[in-house]
Amino acid sequence: xxxxxxxxxxxxxxxxxxxxxxxxxxxxxxxxxxxxxxxxxxxxxxxxxxxxxxxxxxxxxxxxxxxxxxxxxxxxxxxxxxxxxxxxxxxxxxxxxxxxxxxxxxxxxxxxxxxxxxxxxxxxxxxxxxxxxxxxxxxxxxxxxxxxxxxxxxxxxxxxxxxxxxxxxxxxxxxxxxxxxxxxxxxxxxxxxxxxxxxxxxxxxxxxxxxxxxxxxxxxxxxxxxxxxxxxxxxxxxxxxxxxxxxxxxxxxxxxxxxxxxxxxxxxxxxxxxxxxxxxxxxxxxxxxxxxxxxxxxxxxxxxxxxxxxxxxxxxxxx
Ligand SMILES: [Mn+2]
Numbered sequence: 678x679x680x681x682x683x684x685x686x687x688x689x690x691x692x693x694x695x696x697x698x699x700x701x702x703x704x705x706x707x708x709x710x711x712x713x714x715x716x717x718x719x720x721x722x723x724x725x726x727x728x729x730x731x732x733x734x735x736x737x738x739x740x741x742x743x744x745x746x747x748x749x750x751x752x753x754x755x756x757x758x759x760x761x762x763x764x765x766x767x768x769x770x771x772x773x774x775x776x777x778x779x780x781x782x783x784x785x786x787x788x789x790x791x792x793x794x795x796x797x798x799x800x801x802x803x804x805x806x807x808x809x810x811x812x813x814x815x816x817x818x819x820x821x822x823x824x825x826x827x828x829x830x831x832x833x834x835x836x837x838x839x840x841x842x843x844x845x846x847x848x849x850x851x852x853x854x855x856x857x858x859x860x861x862x863x864x865x866x867x868x869x870x871x872x873x874x875x876x877x878x879x880x881x882x883x884x885x886x887x888x889x890x891x892x893x894x895x896x897x898x899x900x901x902x903x904x905x906x907x908x909x910x911x912x913x914x915x916x917x918x919x920x921x922x923x924x925x926x927x928x929x930x931x932x933x934x935x936x937x938x939x940x941x942x943x944x945x946x947x948x949x950x951x952x953x954x955x956x957x958x959x960x961x962x963x964x965x966x967x968x969x970x971x972x973x974x975x976x977x978x979x980x981x982x983x984x985x986x987x988x989x990x991x992x993x994x995x996x
Contacts (some may be wrong), residue, residue: 684716688815738789740764740961
């Protein structure tokens, strides 16, 4: 029977999957492993894609939600379930997952690979140790050395087209072969295009953002969010650093409104939670970087809702 590994299709998610396969599915990959890349908002749909008969379901670096949990419950009686994640918003689901018999490894670690290394006592080689640090840097750990260059390259190359799962498979195969990621042309070419787009997007944000209280708010049209898809998270983080202000990005995307928040004052998750609760939607992430996804909410209503919420959240009073 096959194992299924579902991981977040981002830098630390891909590195988590590499580590898990390398240490626990060495012989089962690729022939007996179904590897699926996802995003938190569609993970419950992607879980349904796993083969009917699986021996094991492994969920890596995925911010959990009610939808994800209810899709996992029926699988618990048939397969061993392993969940490894570092998103704070996942904490509330740990008890329920444990109750259905899943093995859950959760803590507020800097990245999922770091968490795996600490809790699973992985016997890592220097190559793996580097990638674990790179995963941390991708998730916001400050670094000045050449590893931040590798983190940037991986992040940007993935961001070029987050729907390109073939590239994510390629990255994992390259890691399993021990290739030096920064020398791979497939990576550097994608990263260069992404960097060019990122700079255009940052300029657009500088030109368009309006300051409301302590927040810089930018709204993108749905065609803009299509052009810059994949770069919006990175751009929000860069924009906050560059402007030294908390940033809120509001955009329409495939019939949903997505609100991305970056907060050096650690308000991001709280704000997303309040916005999702008020306007009807999901939220997830970390205190410094989080997002809310609203269904059936017109853009204007979302914008007004965001304004209302930030007016009411007093500076520094939330955690
Ligand atoms: Mn991730």
